[in-house]
Amino acid sequence: MAPNGSGRVVFRREPRVARLHDPRKGFSLSDVESEIRYDPLTGESSRICHFALPAAAPSDISAIAEARRPGCPFCPGKVDTITPRFPEELVPGGRFRRGEAVVFPNLFPYDELSAVLVPASRHDLAMGDVPESLVVSGVATARDFLAATLPRMAGDLFGIVTWNHMPPAGGTQLHPHMQVVATSEPGNAIRRELAAESAWLEAHGRPFAPDLLAAEEAAGRVVGRTGGWTWYVPFAPTGVLGDCRAVLPGKSSVLELDDGDVADLAAGLRRALRGFAANGLWSFNLTFVPDRSSDRSGRHALSARLLPRLYIDPVLHTPDANYLHMLLGERFSMAWPEEVAERLRKAFSEP
């Protein structure tokens, strides 16, 4: 199929058809469609294979959360007494606080500065019921923590802020918590994207994000706007049952967010989470994708990426990542991004 897109942004797709004698149709010869899509920035491929699988929460997750409450290290009382402390020269007092939120070192650090952020005392939180105040608390605290610590560290660093919610997303505690990492090595995905954005800026004389958002809008995958953030469902999907992104042109790191940006992000995230939760999803990864805090090239727009996670089989705990993701670096979705966008647009149209 010919590429399509808007302006310089190209949405390349390759439909595929598999033929098989389908036992569900009396072994008649049947065509099964799938599609390969290519990320318009990096050229990396995703596969869309349109199976219909429900994403059902285990019925006892609230009971499990309640059973874990007495031993939860992030609940009030425990978080102030049993979590690790930073050295005084990095964080006076050992733990960084902002309102109800508290930041302390990860016992299993990913880098020199690797922190856990507990945004609120609330222990049990359903994905479709995340209050904006909790998101504001978490993101503003991450911003202020990075602003306080990065100047005390050597090197040209990225401030990475992420959130794994519930076990399918890799969450080992049910109590809502985020991660904040300061690193010179942000990982393969960010490195590849920044290199591609530098190349785009050089080739076109303008950053990629505004062109991308215009093209996604023309393609019908923009689902809403909250302040300066534009929310869209990417052409080349990441999530098995869909994903979405928010982009804030003009800012490139979490450090640059003002309180209005944080509130606007929270307003959109609540809607997006509710939209996915309406389809039975209950777990997610969220990450900000920043540039180096020192970068002033204008190549990058800060984005927040929301990836619902699930057990393909909730009884067997079959994960939604398999050899494709883990060994071949290939993303795979069972949902057409255009249909995901239609559903999320409804969530954004509600208060």
Ligand SMILES: [Zn+2]
């Ligand atoms: Zn707790």
